[in-house]
Amino acid sequence: MALGPRLDIRQSQSLVMTPQLQQAIKLLALSNLEIEAFVAGELEKNPLLESGGGDDGSPIPDGIDRDVEQPTLSAETGGADDLIAQGLGGADNPLDVDHGADTFIDDGPADQAAMGSGGGGMDALSGSYSEDAPDFDSFAAPDVGLQVHLMDQARAALGDMDLIIAIQLIGQIDDAGYLEANLLQTAHALGVPLHDVERVLGVIHDFDPTGVGARSLSECLALQAKEADRYDPCMARLLANLDLLAKGALPQLRRICGVDEEDMADMIAELRGYDPKPGLRFASDRAAPVTPDLFVRPVKSGWAIEINSATLPRVLVNRSYYVELSHGPQDKNSKAWLADCLASANWLVKALDQRQKTIIKVASEILQQQEAFFHQGVAHLKPLTLKSVADAIGMHESTVSRVTSNKYLSCPRGLYELKYFFSSGVSSSGGDGGAVSAEAVKSHIKALIGAEDPQAILSDDTLVDMLRAKGMDIARRTVAKYREAMGIGSSVQRRRQKALKGKAA
Numbered sequence: 001m002a003l004g005p006r007l008d009i010r011q012s013q014s015l016v017m018t019p020q021l022q023q024a025i026k027l028l029a030l031s032n033l034e035i036e037a038f039v040a041g042e043l044e045k046n047p048l049l050e051s052g053g054g055d056d057g058s059p060i061p062d063g064i065d066r067d068v069e070q071p072t073l074s075a076e077t078g079g080a081d082d083l084i085a086q087g088l089g090g091a092d093n094p095l096d097v098d099h100g101a102d103t104f105i106d107d108g109p110a111d112q113a114a115m116g117s118g119g120g121g122m123d124a125l126s127g128s129y130s131e132d133a134p135d136f137d138s139f140a141a142p143d144v145g146l147q148v149h150l151m152d153q154a155r156a157a158l159g160d161m162d163l164i165i166a167i168q169l170i171g172q173i174d175d176a177g178y179l180e181a182n183l184l185q186t187a188h189a190l191g192v193p194l195h196d197v198e199r200v201l202g203v204i205h206d207f208d209p210t211g212v213g214a215r216s217l218s219e220c221l222a223l224q225a226k227e228a229d230r231y232d233p234c235m236a237r238l239l240a241n242l243d244l245l246a247k248g249a250l251p252q253l254r255r256i257c258g259v260d261e262e263d264m265a266d267m268i269a270e271l272r273g274y275d276p277k278p279g280l281r282f283a284s285d286r287a288a289p290v291t292p293d294l295f296v297r298p299v300k301s302g303w304a305i306e307i308n309s310a311t312l313p314r315v316l317v318n319r320s321y322y323v324e325l326s327h328g329p330q331d332k333n334s335k336a337w338l339a340d341c342l343a344s345a346n347w348l349v350k351a352l353d354q355r356q357k358t359i360i361k362v363a364s365e366i367l368q369q370q371e372a373f374f375h376q377g378v379a380h381l382k383p384l385t386l387k388s389v390a391d392a393i394g395m396h397e398s399t400v401s402r403v404t405s406n407k408y409l410s411c412p413r414g415l416y417e418l419k420y421f422f423s424s425g426v427s428s429s430g431g432d433g434g435a436v437s438a439e440a441v442k443s444h445i446k447a448l449i450g451a452e453d454p455q456a457i458l459s460d461d462t463l464v465d466m467l468r469a470k471g472m473d474i475a476r477r478t479v480a481k482y483r484e485a486m487g488i489g490s491s492v493q494r495r496r497q498k499a500l501k502g503k504a505a
Contacts, residue, residue, distance in 0.1 A: 028402040052314020146282035177279025209278035248496030292410035381437040383425025
């Protein structure tokens with residue numbers, strides 16, 4: 001066969017990730033707060049998009065399409081896969097809205113969060129004051145970091161070369177308040193004698209908080225003991241043998257320190273009052289509160305699921321502005337740009353609506369599968385997989401995974417991530433083929449250990465027998481794995497800890 005260039009025509013099928021499809025997939029994985037940031041960026045880029053109104057009583061301008069009402073639990077909604085299959089996004093028709101749906105009334109959790117009390121009172125959901133009331137948090141002094149706090153004290157106590165040494169040392173103190181620097185290397189780097197660095201470090205040890213600048217836990221506790229005038233030879237020997245204290249070797253410690261049981265108990269109680277990480281009290285990073293994306297509340301007919309509209313932005317398409325621009329003088333490129341803006345705006349509104357429907361559909365199936373949890377607690381949580389939910393609602397497993405990522409559900413039992421309801425199962429010992437969720441097993445283990453007698457600590461083998469008596473066929477290594485995952489020590493460690501607590505008490 002001769003080799004040479006030629007032209008062939010072939011027909012094949014391939015999956016193309018259009019920009020609209022990529023955007024729909026991206027929106028599914030975002031939380032409500034992330035959606036708010038994403039929409040803010042779209043509002044800046046697209047002049048035909050408007051932020052919605054109406055919740056606060058402000059009228060919506062003429063010519064602007066109202067966005068979609070929150071989907072109800074009983075609505076027959078399609079998933080993101082249906083949206084993609086229908087090829088929507090380029091059409092200029094508004095979404096169909098079921099104005100007759102009345103599953104949710106205007107006193108749900110999301111509505112209370114959006115309206116507040118209306119008269120300067122406290123917000124019904126978060127407990128914070130509305131805009132009309134004074135914000136007491138605004139009067140609080142800004143957080144001062146540990147480095148700034150130490151530098152202020154160094155400038156007041158030191159000067160000249162000593163201040164330079166202090167700046168060098170303070171810069172190497174971590175967030176917990178411990179010094180990570182090598183004093184000899186610091187002395188060589190600054191060209192000063194080692195005893196000068198040690199002397200400045202001694203000054204830093206007198207700074208607030210007590211214990212800052214220590215190079216070990218023993219030194220940190222020793223500084224606090226000196227401050228409390230409790231640093232005697234017995235306490236010094238105890239701090240030099242903290243490893244024995246961690247092991248619970250109290251008889252050996254008493255011999256080393258030369259004290260009796262009562263004095264040892266007093267010394268241990270004194271150590272418990274010290275702060276092993278004094279610098280953390282100046283940590284400026286505060287844990288941000290988690291905002292729920294969904295509300296689940298009991299109603300007469302069962303349960304109701306509602307999207308948290310207080311954190312979900314309302315997006316509108318300003319068609320009057322589009323008509324004004326389209327009738328003005330414009331060239332071919334301007335017409336194409338305007339058409340792209342309109343198509344993008346329509347697609348975003350539809351994608352956001354479809355995202356809400358998909359989240360409601362997935363959450364409804366989770367609620368149906370885990371209804372015993374909402375009634376009776378974590379001990380009745382069932383094994384659940386993404387595939388089982390995807391098969392039940394006719395979606396792809398990856399779609400369910402994106403929907404449950406970074407989403408939180410608020411119910412009367414607390415705030416839970418949607419991923420929490422998916423866990424592996426432990427076979428039942430009843431022989432009925434049933435299974436128990438791993439989270440339920442952990443709950444039972446935690447409850448059993450929490451109720452154990454300090455004089456009769458439960459071993460892992462004993463826990464296995466007690467769990468099997470409850471109908472959970474579980475191996476000893478699985479009990480140990482779950483116990484360690486919850487941060488619970490072994491029976492030996494718990495016995496030592498409770499013995500130390502008993503001595504300290």
